[in-house]
Amino acid sequence: MELQILVPNRPKPSVPVQNPAPKEDCRIFKAKGACPFGDKCRYKHVKALPSNNSRQDATKNQ
Known part of the structure; x- marks a missing residue:
């Protein structure tokens, strides 16, 4: 006797499923x-803004 496993056929979506926006x-x-990883990275690529810490540190030391 042979065991058969039946798997339902699911139609493929016509539009590719996109991943949600990275958090x-x-x-x-x-x-x-x-x-x-470039554009395929699962995380956000956020460029750091230049900080004003150097100017603030200079005024604190005076």
């Missing part, structure tokens, strides 16, 4: 400014 920032991109 977390990419740690590699944040640290290095580039990510080896």
